[in-house]
Structures are given as structure tokens and as C-alpha cells.
Amino acid sequence: MAKPLKECSVAVVGLGLMGASLCMDLKEGQRCREVRGVARRTRTVLDAFFAGAVDLATNDLQTGVLGADLVVLATPARTILSALAEIGERLWPGTVVTDMGSTKGEICAAMGALPPAVEPVGGHPMCGKETAGFEAAECGLYRGATWVLTPLPRTSPDALALTTELVLAVGGRPLLLAPERHDRLVASISHLPFLVASALTAAVAEVGDQDPTVWAVAAGGFRDTSRVAASDTQMFLDILLTNRTAVLAQLERFQADLGALHRLLESSDEAGLRRRLVRTQQIRARWKPRT
Amino acid sequence: MAKPLKECSVAVVGLGLMGASLCMDLKEGQRCREVRGVARRTRTVLDAFFAGAVDLATNDLQTGVLGADLVVLATPARTILSALAEIGERLWPGTVVTDMGSTKGEICAAMGALPPAVEPVGGHPMCGKETAGFEAAECGLYRGATWVLTPLPRTSPDALALTTELVLAVGGRPLLLAPERHDRLVASISHLPFLVASALTAAVAEVGDQDPTVWAVAAGGFRDTSRVAASDTQMFLDILLTNRTAVLAQLERFQADLGALHRLLESSDEAGLRRRLVRTQQIRARWKPRT
Known part of the structure; x- marks a missing residue:
């Protein structure tokens, strides 16, 4: 039996509109044990930390995801692909990896190539704004939004359950689809x-x-x-x-x-x-x- | 010197979103002496009358416009063309005729063919909603909206002044353009x-x-x-x-x-x-x- 979200350390990689809004919802609702934020720019790391959007913030990807129970990749699609390649070998066994990328075929194929001990689930919340970046982030962005989850053949019921719990925790409506569909x-x-x-x-x-x-x-x-x-x-x-x-x-x-x-x-x-x-x-x- | 709007009888032909919203603004702000509404369907005539959107309502075009100081045609463009042909000969000398049609070339050409005693000015408020009809009408629709006026070579300064006064009375921003432009x-x-x-x-x-x-x-x-x-x-x-x-x-x-x-x-x-x-x-x- 896997941990419930409440006891998880969640690492969100990418603190733009989508990632930072997720962090804010998780923090505000005290939905998990800790929220870690990873951003490329130091400026964003500092902004997120001082805004109280995260418990821990870093611009080092490896440091950010190491030891987290749930990793959420929230960058543009091709950066998700390179992040998967970078962190795959170093994640602890049992780490659940999901993402918020706008396309799922290539990302789920890359997730399929992760080491067997890692637990991947594709994801894509169907919301957004035309304004991007940390400054545009807000609580409640996901409330009522359809959030597509694209499980892989290797996705375990526990991993899917945790990801679903995450979606529901921020008010999203999970919808399971195959990546190509x-x-x-x-x-x-x-x-x-x-x-x-x-x-x-x-x-x-x-x-x-x-x-x-x-x-x-x-x-x-x-x-x-x-x-x-x-x-x-x-x-x-x-x-x-x-x-x-x-x-x-x-x-x-x-x-x-x-x-x-x-x-x-x-x-x-x-x-x-x-x-x-x-x-x-x-x-x-x-x-x-x-x- | 022409009458100010305050002393005018204004006849609005067409009580859909645009025409009825104009009537409501004129009535609410007591901007003119009376507001007459002309609609094709008896049901709309009754709705407008009982909603207090107009002082007088009729489904007879000739009755509606006869004796009005300012006639505003607020129907789809080709109905404006047929209305101009129908009422042209019967309007009182000095009646100012404007419209809210979405295209101006053909309408201004038809306005140019009106009897010399009538005073035409083309018009087109740049706002709207995807919901149509009297039910969608509301006060304040024109507030802040650009309202294009397309004067004809024959348009008198008085006629243009009255039309401009109408636009300003409901919060629009008049912008003068040639019809083709x-x-x-x-x-x-x-x-x-x-x-x-x-x-x-x-x-x-x-x-x-x-x-x-x-x-x-x-x-x-x-x-x-x-x-x-x-x-x-x-x-x-x-x-x-x-x-x-x-x-x-x-x-x-x-x-x-x-x-x-x-x-x-x-x-x-x-x-x-x-x-x-x-x-x-x-x-x-x-x-x-x-x-």
C-alpha cells in the first residue's frame, strides 16, 4: 500500500504558470508533507520561496527531485523529455513521476524507458492562460478543469491512485485517455x-x-x-x-x-x-x- | 440650429441585442424626449414595452418612424437596406437617419439615394455579444466601445452633431471613417x-x-x-x-x-x-x- 498524498514530498519541476499554481494549491490546502520547487532561473527560485509557494526551492534538478515521493514535471514538452533522461537513473525506487506536458505521445514513450523501479503516469491539465510565468500563477487554476491522465501499460494501480489523488486535491477532474488519443x-x-x-x-x-x-x-x-x-x-x-x-x-x-x-x-x-x-x-x- | 438629443423623439428599428440595448440606455438615462421601438414580431414589441425599454412600441415600420427626429436602424444589414427604401419617401423633412449595421458601403450608398430633405449618417458600434435578441439586451453595452460614424458627402454638420451626441450619451467613442475604409x-x-x-x-x-x-x-x-x-x-x-x-x-x-x-x-x-x-x-x- 502506497503513501497517501498527505504524507508525500512532492517535487514540482518548472515554476511557470502551471507548476507554480499547483504548488500554491498544494501549500494552501496543506495537501502533502512538503512542496519542493525546481526552477531554472535563480530569480524564480527566490520568488517562489519568498512568496511561500514552496517549502524548499532550488535550481538544481537532481537536488530537487532526490527523495521526493512524487515528481511533477511542469515545463514545456521537450524540457520534460530531457528532464526524464536526466533524472531517470537517480530517482529512488517507487518514486511516482507524472507531468503536465501538453502532448503525451513522446513523453509517455520516454516514460516507458525509465528504470523499472520508477512509476510513471502521463498527465495534462486542460487549462491555462495566455499569460505565462510565475507571476501569472494563482490558487484555484485547476478547479473544475479536466485533467487528462495517460497511464502506461507499466503504470501500477498505486501510482495511478496517487496521481488521481493529486488531481482531485486541487479540484481537477481526472480523465483517463491513451496518449495517442x-x-x-x-x-x-x-x-x-x-x-x-x-x-x-x-x-x-x-x-x-x-x-x-x-x-x-x-x-x-x-x-x-x-x-x-x-x-x-x-x-x-x-x-x-x-x-x-x-x-x-x-x-x-x-x-x-x-x-x-x-x-x-x-x-x-x-x-x-x-x-x-x-x-x-x-x-x-x-x-x-x-x- | 437643430434640436438637442434631449428634445428628440428617437425611433429605434429592430429590438435585438443592439437596438434594445440602445433603447434601455436612452430610457434609463432620460437622454431624449421619447424612445420608440419598432420590431417585426409582436412578441418583441410587447416584451420591450412591458420591460420599460421604450415609451412607444409597434410592429408597423411606417407608424414607428413617422414624426421621429432621429431614426436608428438596428437590424441586420440587408433589412436596413429594405427599410431605407420603404421609409425614405415618408420621413419628415429634417429627420436624421442613422444605423447600426455591420457593413457600411451598401448602406451608405442607399442612404445617398434618400430624398434630399432627409439627413443620413452611417454608423456602426464596435461591440456585441454572441447571444442575440431582445433577451440579451442590457444597459451599458456601448460604454467605452468605439462607435464608427460614416458621414456622407451630403451629411450636414447638425445631423453629424446629433448622431455624435447619441453616441456619447450611451458612453460610446465616436470614430469617423469613410464607409469603404x-x-x-x-x-x-x-x-x-x-x-x-x-x-x-x-x-x-x-x-x-x-x-x-x-x-x-x-x-x-x-x-x-x-x-x-x-x-x-x-x-x-x-x-x-x-x-x-x-x-x-x-x-x-x-x-x-x-x-x-x-x-x-x-x-x-x-x-x-x-x-x-x-x-x-x-x-x-x-x-x-x-x-
Whole structure:
């Protein structure tokens, strides 16, 4: 029988928005024995420590994770991959390792290659903000949010139970998915929207280069449709490059749908346009976001 | 010297979100002598009257506008065009006619053909919600919002002054633009985002047809990027078909920008992707919406 979360030392690697918000929730609710924070920059280490977001803080990865019962990797996806390679051999037997990376295929493959005594479980909380970094962290970020867990064939029931306890402790809703299925779904509802928002921002900026008044007339429609384009570039580069195939497939699907609208408008086919727009209007008006 | 707004009878034609919100602000602030509301459906006429949103309500267009000092057309764009044709000959000399239509080229052309004694000024408040109809109306909708006015060559200073007074009375920020320039700018920041949101909703729905779990993992990114797809279909059909050329040009600009991202990702060109994404990240993070 494994330890309950309450008795665990939890090491969170990466004190940006996601990692630091998790630390704050764990500390605030006294959900575990201790919260350790690992950040690359000394400045973040100090900020987290003096803000009381962690019990212990360090910028040394090995020091931070050694002896922890639960390690949570909360950096961009490719940094998670290199951290797994770095810490794998040194973790104590029985250490549960999970992550908050936005893509799961490559990360779960790397987790599968960890030494047998380590207990990996993939994870991805479906929330976030377009503002990144420790300064943007806040208590309650995970409340009500779907938190995908992607167990590996080797994941033990105890490891999955502890990870689930962590998710529930901060108010998340655990949802178990296979890594590939997760990646296909988030390519559609997260990675594609990011590319679309970026291209929209680029298109409006081209108009703005000719006529800056465009920025004065831009209102709620542009604000919301483009919001995620302001997200952290490194995080999204990692996402796009570790989920390339699924993202390209979704992007092509979107381009086909937009192309259909373009052709209907070009030919002034009002009935055809109406059919498509009524359908998406109904789908979107019916869908209710969880958070 | 024209009458100030305070002494005017204002007739608002169309009691959906925009028209009814304007009525409520005028009534609440006692900004004019009387507020008349014209709606097609008897049910809306009764709702507006009993909610105290108007002093007088009718579903007869001619009755509603006859004798008003200021007529505000607040229906979808093509209904504004037919209303102008219907009421033009019957308005009293000196009546100021403005509108809240989302496109200005065709409407201002139709306004230019009104009898010489009528005083037209095009208008378009840059706000709204994805929920439509009288039920969605609220006081304060226009507070802080840019409200584009598109005067015609024949627009008198008095007519422009009264329209400006109306905008300021409900907290809007008047911005004078030529109709064609307005249409080009809103094609970019409003009509294009709508098409993008609709195509995104369609692409996600296709995934949902195979795997409905996509709707459970969808979070803030999809929520915001797709929000405007839930907007009123008739309003947007009118917009697209009365601003077709400008919308097609913006759509093609967007398709080119998205195609560039597609090519960079397909070839795993990280440096090229980073350059583009950093640029749009900075542009979008810098831009601050007014409302």
C-alpha cells in the first residue's frame, strides 16, 4: 500500500504558470508533507520561496527531485523529455513521476524507458492562460478543469491512485485517455486554435501596417479569436514539434472547412453558406465550456 | 440650429441585442424626449414595452418612424437596406437617419439615394455579444466601445452633431471613417474572425463525430477562439454578402498566413516557425482591447 498524498514530498519541476499554481494549491490546502520547487532561473527560485509557494526551492534538478515521493514535471514538452533522461537513473525506487506536458505521445514513450523501479503516469491539465510565468500563477487554476491522465501499460494501480489523488486535491477532474488519443484530441481543440489565432494576428497586423486604425476598431471578436496567440512561444513550439503529425492533420481539416466557406462566398451561394453557418452556430451555441 | 438629443423623439428599428440595448440606455438615462421601438414580431414589441425599454412600441415600420427626429436602424444589414427604401419617401423633412449595421458601403450608398430633405449618417458600434435578441439586451453595452460614424458627402454638420451626441450619451467613442475604409477594417477584425471561428467549430465537430470526448477536453482555447461562431447567422449572412469583396481579400490573406505556418511545420523548420510565432505573440500580447 502506497503513501497517501498527505504524507508525500512532492517535487514540482518548472515554476511557470502551471507548476507554480499547483504548488500554491498544494501549500494552501496543506495537501502533502512538503512542496519542493525546481526552477531554472535563480530569480524564480527566490520568488517562489519568498512568496511561500514552496517549502524548499532550488535550481538544481537532481537536488530537487532526490527523495521526493512524487515528481511533477511542469515545463514545456521537450524540457520534460530531457528532464526524464536526466533524472531517470537517480530517482529512488517507487518514486511516482507524472507531468503536465501538453502532448503525451513522446513523453509517455520516454516514460516507458525509465528504470523499472520508477512509476510513471502521463498527465495534462486542460487549462491555462495566455499569460505565462510565475507571476501569472494563482490558487484555484485547476478547479473544475479536466485533467487528462495517460497511464502506461507499466503504470501500477498505486501510482495511478496517487496521481488521481493529486488531481482531485486541487479540484481537477481526472480523465483517463491513451496518449495517442489525447494528442489527436488536443491537436483539434488546442493546437489548431493556437495556429489559427497566430495566423489571424498576422493577417490583421498586415492590415495594421497599412492602416493602424484597425487596432482601434478591433473589439471583442478579434480579442477572443486571437487570444491564445499571446501564449508562450516556447511552450507551443514544443507542442507543435512533438505533435506534428496530428496537428498537420487537424490543420488540413480546418483548411478544407475554411476553403469551403471561401468558395461559397466567392460564388455568392447564400443557401450553401447558410447551411454551413447554421450548423456551426448550433454546435457552438450548444457546447458549454466546463470552466 | 437643430434640436438637442434631449428634445428628440428617437425611433429605434429592430429590438435585438443592439437596438434594445440602445433603447434601455436612452430610457434609463432620460437622454431624449421619447424612445420608440419598432420590431417585426409582436412578441418583441410587447416584451420591450412591458420591460420599460421604450415609451412607444409597434410592429408597423411606417407608424414607428413617422414624426421621429432621429431614426436608428438596428437590424441586420440587408433589412436596413429594405427599410431605407420603404421609409425614405415618408420621413419628415429634417429627420436624421442613422444605423447600426455591420457593413457600411451598401448602406451608405442607399442612404445617398434618400430624398434630399432627409439627413443620413452611417454608423456602426464596435461591440456585441454572441447571444442575440431582445433577451440579451442590457444597459451599458456601448460604454467605452468605439462607435464608427460614416458621414456622407451630403451629411450636414447638425445631423453629424446629433448622431455624435447619441453616441456619447450611451458612453460610446465616436470614430469617423469613410464607409469603404470601415468595411475593409471590419472585414479584417470582425468578419474574418467569424469565418475562422465557424471553420474551427466545423473541424472540431468532425473530430467529435468520431470521438465525442473531444468536447470534454475542450477548454479555454477552443472556447474563446470559436466563440463568435455562435453569433446570429442572419446577421453574418448579411455581413458577408454585403461586404463580400473585402471579406474575400482578408480571407485570402489569412489563408496565406496559415499556409505559411503549415509549410514550416510540415518541414519541421523550427527557426522559421519561431520567427513567425514570436512576432504574432508580441503583437497580440501588446495589443490591449478597449472594452
